[in-house]
Amino acid sequence: MGTKICPSEQGTLQVTRSSGACSPILKLEGIKKSYGQLDVLKNVDLSVNEGEVVVMIGPSGSGKSTLLRCINLLTVPDAGSIVFRGKDYGPNQIKDWRSRRAFERSLVQLRCDVGMVFQHFNLFPHMTAGENVMLGLTRAHGVHAREARRIAQEQLDQVGVGDKFSAYPRNLSGGQQQRVAIARAIAPKPHLMLFDEATSALDPELVAGVLAEMRRLAATGMTMIVVTHEMRFAFEVADRVVFMADGAVVEQGPPAHFKNPQHERTRAFLSAIGVA
């Protein structure tokens, strides 16, 4: 893996850690989502190159998490296209019940290739840490149980909770639970990882450990989209920072770009949180 310079959407150049081509692994176009009268996402475009770490920042309610959830279709957008590794998973694929069934089948494919870590961990409480990691491997990826156990142990070791294989989530701290959740998400070796405010529910002293795991993962060249309020982490780890407000991408660029943001809204946000 080496660094690589790729043209960004806005015509500027950006450095990525990709060893592959600059073609986007993910391309979102015209993503719209409304809940009743409330427009949560207003025609959002975003593309992510392979190996790139994109960090999304912005005020609460700006649509960051909704956009992230649209990528693996936990939230189905009202309009727009979601092209992941060359295949469109957008809602325009659904025309009738037959295409809906095909769409749902393709969703399983997409989700097998996109890992996600949630704010509240969402570990399965009736399964041990090891079983949590094994479940996706055996039931979604068809890995044999013995091999799944080996992979699960390996992944738990990597995130520093290898000794917790047989522990139930309730017996783990928040930080340990989130590490297990990371192990669960990366075990099937996805091409893209989504982090939805992965440290927001943690006690302050546990945040650093989880951020360290995310840093380690970023350093391996994993393509990542991270929604976070941890600004230091965002500017340190990101190849590109995307600032969202009011359901739209206001500004994006490499972290250095945000030392002198172009939009008033971005300046106001960064100033309010004491970054600029």
Add this chain to the structure above:
Amino acid sequence: MNATYQFNWSVIDAHMWPMLVGLVLMIRLTIVGMVISLAFGLILALMRMSAARPVRVLASGVIDVVRSVPLIILLFWLYYGLAAQLGIAMQAFTAGAIALGITGSAYMAEVYRGGLEAVESGQREAAAAMGLTRAVAFQTVVLPQAARLVVAPTINVFVMLLKGATIMSTIGVADMIFVARQVSLRTFTPFELYTFAGLVLIVITLILAAIGGVIERRLSKGAGRHA
């Protein structure tokens, strides 16, 4: 007038065997009704939670209607009504089991729904996000968590059906209550026989509650442990 009732508990000893045979029939009837309830209750619950509004409305209507019809009326419709109107004659045991099954299904549907809806939405999302199909997510993630929550109310439904089975004697099912009535007509000892039947039902209910507690503890692995 100073009429005092003379208890004659020896009548129970004398008729213990037919009473127990009647009890076994009653338990068989309840078990068959419960099996129907467990299966059809789940189908009704899934329909009640369906994304399709007409299916939801239909299931909701069926549940509400069935729950509002007294068991004895349902029993009479099935046993006498179907035979008189449609020529569908069935044995008393069959009619009783179906009546219990229909009533139990409506109650079990709500029990299942309560359990399934109590599983946090984040659990379904995590299962979906890892690429599990809906069926696999239901089987491996949702159902095991819901199962723990439905054990106690399921025992309640079973007890309700067991008590409901006591009216089956009205259509001629030779259960424990039927035997008690027949014997008391000859021996004039209704208090003794019905009290015995009541005590037997209390013991069965307590045993069921204890079994439910054991199942609940077994299913709550992980969820009930503290750090």
